[in-house]
Amino acid sequence: MASIQVKRLAPALGAEVGGIDLSRPLPAEIFAEIRKAWLDHLVLRFRGQTLSDPQLMAFSQLFGELDPPGPNPYGKPFLPEHPEMNVISNIKVEGAPIGGLGDGEAIWHADMTYVDSPPMAAILHALEVPPSGGDTYWANMYSAYQKLPANLKKRIEGRKAVHDATYNSAGAMRKGYQEVTDPRKAPGAQHALIRTHPETGRPCLFLGRRRNSYIVGMELDESEALLDQLWAHATQAEFTFRQQWRVGDVLIWDNRCTLHRRDSFDPSARRLMHRTQIKADRPHA
Ligand code: SIN
Numbered sequence: 001m002a003s004i005q006v007k008r009l010a011p012a013l014g015a016e017v018g019g020i021d022l023s024r025p026l027p028a029e030i031f032a033e034i035r036k037a038w039l040d041h042l043v044l045r046f047r048g049q050t051l052s053d054p055q056l057m058a059f060s061q062l063f064g065e066l067d068p069p070g071p072n073p074y075g076k077p078f079l080p081e082h083p084e085m086n087v088i089s090n091i092k093v094e095g096a097p098i099g100g101l102g103d104g105e106a107i108w109h110a111d112m113t114y115v116d117s118p119p120m121a122a123i124l125h126a127l128e129v130p131p132s133g134g135d136t137y138w139a140n141m142y143s144a145y146q147k148l149p150a151n152l153k154k155r156i157e158g159r160k161a162v163h164d165a166t167y168n169s170a171g172a173m174r175k176g177y178q179e180v181t182d183p184r185k186a187p188g189a190q191h192a193l194i195r196t197h198p199e200t201g202r203p204c205l206f207l208g209r210r211r212n213s214y215i216v217g218m219e220l221d222e223s224e225a226l227l228d229q230l231w232a233h234a235t236q237a238e239f240t241f242r243q244q245w246r247v248g249d250v251l252i253w254d255n256r257c258t259l260h261r262r263d264s265f266d267p268s269a270r271r272l273m274h275r276t277q278i279k280a281d282r283p284h285a
Pocket of ligand 1: 088260273
């Protein structure tokens, strides 16, 4: 393998990496190029991959230690033989879901920011895709911070927000949680709204998810209004990349400086993705 080919996918973020078979061991110098491209482009897509679960885990582990999925609504792993992996799917077998998030929209979020040290990366491998719908979008939070109006930057400097753990991005309550009616009482970690990326040193917005978010120390009304402004800004189309899935796609994203969301799709179609995520490599800052 001589070198990888990296092609930008959208002005905001995202690149496609060609010339790689991820099922085979990657030479260290090739992986170093992939890792650099990932830090530069935030989301990388590899097309035409056929990976077994152990192969997906082996590729994922080049980035760091695997981080098991957070609690799902059913309280047990979808892949008992690989509990460190997750399944995203609407497929049911004998009435029981084989994966999470169903066929509805999954709202904008970063993964598991309700814990003190959220995963630094996540990887999705598309095994079955619907004929249409189910597209996934990522947004670049470096750019969102850079282009944030000065008055908003000033209002959030030094501020933290609560990242609610109660609901997943499809709106389902995680097992073991209670309904939250007051965001000030939401269970979950607090993180600075402006984060310094631990590897690139660049500042970015760190919003987590909108539902039950709360800016610590503000009146609830003020926090709600400011969060609405921040979210409307951060999720503008100019900061995003849209992924239309093909079977065999593998996408890895930097969870420290991106948000993502997914479109709904026809409930009678099948969508199946296997997923890994990577632990934070150092304490969250
Ligand atoms: C996820 O949020 O990890 C899943 C996104 C998707 O289903 O495309």
